[in-house]
Amino acid sequence: MAPGETAGPSSWGRYPHVDQRALALAWASDPLPEGTEPLLPYGLGRSYGDVCLNPDGPVLLTRELRRFLAFDTQAGVLRCEAGCxxxxxxxxxxxxxxxxxxxxxxxxxxxxxxxxNDVHGKNHHRAGTFGRHVRALELLRGDGTRVVCGPSANTDLFRATVGGLGLTGLITWVELQLASVMGPWMEVEAVPFSGLDRFAELTATSDQTHAYTVAWVDGLARGTALGRGIFFRGNHAEGGGDLPAPRLRLSVPFDAPDALLSAPLIRAFNAVYRHWPRGGTKRLSTWKFLHPLDAVGNWNRLYGSRGLLQHQSVVPGPEAVQELLATAADSGQGSFLTVLKTFSDVPSPGLLSFPRPGWTLALDFPGRGAPTFALLEKLDGVVRAHGGRVYPAKDARMSVDTFRAGYPEWRAFAAHVDARFSSGFWRRVRGEL
Amino acid sequence: MPPRRVLILGATSAIAQAVARRYAQGGARLALVARNRQYLDVVAADLRIRGASALWTEVADFLELERHAALVDRAQQALGGLDIALVAHGVLPLQAEALADSRIAGLCWQTNFVSAASLLEAVGQRMEEAGRGTLGVLSSVAGDRGRAENYVYGASKAALNAYAGGLGQRLAKKGVRVVTVKPGPVATPMTAGRMRRPGLLSDVDEVARRIHRGLEAGWPVVYAPAYWRLVMTILKLLPTRIFERLRG
Known part of the structure; x- marks a missing residue:
């Protein structure tokens, strides 16, 4: 096995390295595996750090719970198992x-x-988080009971489960209200911008006219160039026609050696953005616009065997973002992929939901030991000084204090945590380690 | 093209479900047989939503060999004929437990070989009468050469390979194709937490895509993923003295 490769499931950032044991649940109607050791549901391991890992116990693989249970094509209500x-x-x-x-x-x-993880997307300014669209879900608790909860039933448990990082029990199925769209294609536009004030103008006007907005920021820019980037905005387009199946254009078969890390990687990532159609509105497949990096399988391996550490925070506005970008640039560890988006004041439903009104900035760093962790700690300091918070789904190392400062409702949440469930993240931010 | 009429025996196995999803997306008429009613109903509901144009289900214990003929008759009648059948049920016992208790080994052989061969014969004869059809069976790379790690299981699949090969030769002259499917280790609940190197497990959808293609084309032997053909060819040719020195 290559260094850094784990025998079992790992997280997307591939840090921390954990020799993770795994059990599987094949049927939503089955009971939890016998025993008392804490479990953690594990889907596809796309969270970056340790919210999907359970170093002291097994994870419970849920991917086989992938059946559609009911689909009302008139009302757009889908009930499906949680592994879909x-x-x-x-x-x-x-x-x-x-x-x-x-x-x-x-x-x-x-x-x-x-x-x-109560995930958000490029349409947060209108739709808010994923949890807002959940009509109901079933939770299988450690004591074997099943609780259906939603915005109007068992609401306390629902608020703890949305964004609850798998700690309140196993979600077996979810009933979703889908969004009506005109067709399978999107009309998209890319607009270069020179700095954060220009981004602020673009986002203020585009959030009115476009369902999806996001910006790529040049993570290697410094000085007066700091904060330049490309603003992407899109809407679902009219017109039918079958959507071509999403294509995997290439796949990364193994870890990039550290020596090759920087230049080719930045080029690879930036190519995704550089080849974006500019000037005027273009028609793109939904996949290509919303998930550009999905075209490259296992792109996380480009970060080498020491993994990838992402820092995503939400802060009140441009001053804090400017400070975060400057802190990263001054460290000499340029962020390889930097993404900026504004969150609106659409309220998040979960006790631990990440989005709150403000600007959210995501920075990607290859794991390079102590200097990387020192930088991340510094970034946390900026976030805290501005009253912001860090996204657990992307985190592998925030301190107990940073977590508590960002999520004052953690105490109320902790009361709902099921004794049969735990995670590396939870033990860490609860201050147990 | 009219919808495919597909019979899946052991329809709640993870690989069978993944193959069934592909047929459902194409609007197939599906007949599903499995042991557990509750599981079977969930699978059927899912396949209906995905596009299956007709669904027929029945619960059966395949160890009751005497019921096989009538079961296949009912399925054939429900579908209005058979284009494709897939024998997909099987068990993977823990080797250590099977070695310690011959009843566990025996149940594995009964399930994986005896009942599967009986079903193959029952379907095969009906396809022979119709003069058409493709009959697939889920075997395993483990049947290609007995290995210390899993030869109880492997032996049942080796016997199945021999049976399917012979049946295929007999039916080839009658317009019926027999497809022996040999997946490598696949990430399913059957293998979760049981493999020394889970990183080598294949994705079930990728395996199902290959199986679907093999069934549609009527290939005699389908390795899934395809690279297992090369791996197993080398492993089969390896002199015993060298083979015995390999790790399990």
């Missing part, structure tokens, strides 16, 4: 002009994972 991916949901529902109400940057996430 959003890509599979979209493939089923798009021909009927329905689409998942919220999708993150990849279609390879399970519905259960989307609830547990």
């Amino acid at each position: 991916t959003l890509g599979e949901v979209a493939e089923l529902t798009l021909p009927h002009r329905w689409f998942p109400p919220v999708v993150p940057g990849t279609r390879f996430v399970t519905v259960g994972g989307a609830v547990a």
